[in-house]
Amino acid sequence: MFALMFPIFPAVGYTPISEGVGAWAHNLVLPGLTLGTAVAAEITRQLRGSLYDVMQQDYIRSARANGLRGSAVIAKHGLKNAAVPVVTVIGFQVGFLLGGSVIVERVFGLPGLGDLAIRAVLQRDIPMIQGIVVVTAVVVMLVNLAVDLSYGYLNPKVRQA
Template sequence: MVKLISQRLMAMLPLLLIVSILTFSFTALLPSDPVDLIIGDRGSEEQYQLVRERLGLNEPFVARYLTWLGKAVQGDLGTSFFNSVRVSDAVLLRMPATLSLTLAAVLISVVVGLGAGIAAALRPRSWIDRLATFGATIGQAIPNFWFGLILASVFAVTLRWFPATGYVPLSASPLGWLQSITLPALALGLSTSAAIARQVRSAMVGVLQQDYVRAARAQGLSPRRVIFRHALKNALVPVITVLSFQITVLLGGALIVEQVFAINGIGSLAIAAVRQQDIPMIQGIVLVLVLIVMAVQLVTDILYGLINPKARPA
């Protein structure tokens, strides 16, 4: 397992390098000059040149990239062009809200997706199977931000069970955190659970027809042990692949759902940075999100190794 982790970590290094080059290149190709956005139309030529010198924009592209990369490796993602805030500090301040929303949505999608998929697989072509399939189809068809608007309208505005906007940190109030995260997490998790339910149902139907499952039943093992000890374990391999992809989708969807529920997470920070063309902030956010996605892929590979010993390197 240690060899598997080390191999995956080594494979991430060139990928991170490529992502950093692309991120820095694309932001450098923005049509407008960030100096014009900073000093406005009334700035003099001398002020213009001073700002460009202070930001290092007069240096060649390669020199600017190497300087930025060297600082990024040390954890310094630069400083915002507009408010002089360190990018790393701004991202770390907003990250707990986005990660809380994403992880809560993952938990909901796994619980609902596994439950619906297993129930449908145990009774194929029954009303339970048809109901789960219909629910999965509806869940995949509805955009998560639109689902969030419906949940906010019903449970926050009409019934007043949950707050319609805002985010309460877990350290400030666990109950307030749970109330503020419930509706956006449901909006994200229920739509994602549809894809997981489909995959679980398909994998479980195939596994339940295998000879070793029939042999386990013939030996008198309880249905729960047959399902969860033998069938589900072998059916989880393709499910993990879908789940790892869905976590990436959830992370991107969280940036949009945050706008619906007015949560000050990475989404609002990214949108403000794009509107202002705050290049250091955009570069830092993209790099951090890529690191999170790569960490998810690493965890997926580790789970592969734990569930399927054949996936481990020799």
């Protein structure tokens, strides 16, 4: 819609960052929205459900009874305790984003790891495919490590175990 009916953004193509940050970012808006919309919806849904559960806890009622404002209760007590399942979902979404980038790069004509993977498969370039799989696996493992390490910050009970 934003590329064809209302030509605000280009439908295909890529401008290197060396030709200007504005033009580069302008070409990445639609692919970014395409990848990010589903992920943002899932994270928002998870945050809402988790925050709803946390806000029903006794310590939240106690904080409100002690006179803390609603926004302070959410910021100090609610979000940090509701973040553990949300961080888990964010970790899972990285694999979705990497897989989705293959399709998005092809549709929008962007150069990237996904486009390289498709070209390697079509040319039967086995070493390139293996390299892409290894890089993708390392990225997913590093994100999962970061998610696991963040649990200790978000939940002190995990730190003691």
